[in-house]
Amino acid sequence: MDDPARWLSLAETIDGDRARELGRELGTTKERAALVLLGTAFPPLCTLSGPRVDAFTRLVSEGLQSERRAEDLLRKAPQPRPGAGDDPAFGAALRRFVWAERARIALRELLPLELGGAPIAITARELSALAEVSLALALAEAEAFVAQQAGPPRRADGAPSTLVAFGMGKLGGEELNAGSDVDLVFVYDTDEGESSLPLHEHWTRVARRAVATLDTPTEEGFAWRVDLRLRPEGSRGPLVNSVAATERYYETWGRLWERAALLRARPIAGDRALGALVEREIITPFVYRHTVDPTIALGLADLLERSRRELSK
Known part of the structure; x- marks a missing residue:
């Protein structure tokens, strides 16, 4: 869909007054016409600050029709700078990157398939990949920052x-x-x-910093809302748990x-190797029991009914 007139026509179909207002403000080149369509269809998403406009127009110029997987996003995402210490520029760059990619994904979902749009299943997969990459980068920055302050963490x-960070719920x-919120559970290898x-304190600081990078509100908004209540003991429990503590809790x-x-x-x-061990040694035996409980x-069924009642409130 390279004709900007078609972007603008679709925007006017949604809300003619807002589309024309944004068209006057932003212009009608191909990239700006796509932003007009986005801002008309999703006003809360479209906070039109200069850096966000520039980031989104670059994405449109690269093309909208291909799905971006985690490895594609990781190549394009801002990377934490080694030895940078407490670097607010990384968090700001990550938030801008997430906003632009979310805007691109939203626009693809809006468009008909014949005009380069994407079905809901691909939208969900792209959003999940974006959250995964965002967390991986935030975690890498947090690990480097805490290690710079406290030294590298070592086992006995x-x-x-x-x-390892586990994605739960819709992210998982x-x-x-x-x-969607991003549901996470953190597990580290040992207290020895x-x-x-x-x-335990080292990895608590790492997890806390990574989560703050993603969900602390700033002038630019936040990258993701993070929910940690699915961890052992829920909101009353520690932010991170060792493998042994995790196993003991579920058992x-x-x-x-x-x-x-x-x-x-x-x-x-x-x-990821630690994640595979936790899956194999803790999650699988807990979820898939050797004996079948008849109840x-x-x-x-009761759990499903209670979930439905909560959703209907």
Whole structure:
């Protein structure tokens, strides 16, 4: 859809007055016409500051018709600078990048398929990939920052200590929509070791900083709303848990709804090998029991009914 007149015509079909107002403000080149369409269809998304306009017009000039997977997004995303310390410029650049990509995805969902649009399944997959890449970058920046302050985290045997972030809910299932929170659970390898801090405190600081990079409100908004309530013990529990603590919690206290929630758990950032170990040694045995509880069907039916009641409020 390279004819800007067609972008503008579609915008006027949605809201003629707003489309004409934005057209006068932004111009009617191909890239600006696409922004007019976006701002007409999704006013809350379209905060028209200069850097955002520039970022979005660059995306449109690159083409809208191809799906961007995580590896594509990672190549284009801003990278944290090694040794930069507390660098607000990285967070600002990441927020602008996320905004521009969300705008591109929203525009693709808006357009008919024959005009380069994307079906809902691809929209959900692209949004999930964008959230995954955002977290991976925020986590890498946070790990480097805390290590610069406290030293590299090491296990008792001298090997590097690591952490993995699991995507839960819609993120874990690659089903994000434009209004979704990002549900996360953090697990680190062991409490046996230290940096200049105990490993639990070290990884708590890393996770807290990564989450703040994504969801702290700024003048430019925020990248993602983050929800950590699916972790062991929910909002009352520690922000991060070791492998041993995670296993102990699910073996002792794990409930049916947590088994259901973990069906969609997926390691998305940090140490993927550690994530695979947690899946194999903790999640799979907890979710898929060797013996069948005859009451589980009734419990799941009750859980589903309660979820429906909550959604209908």
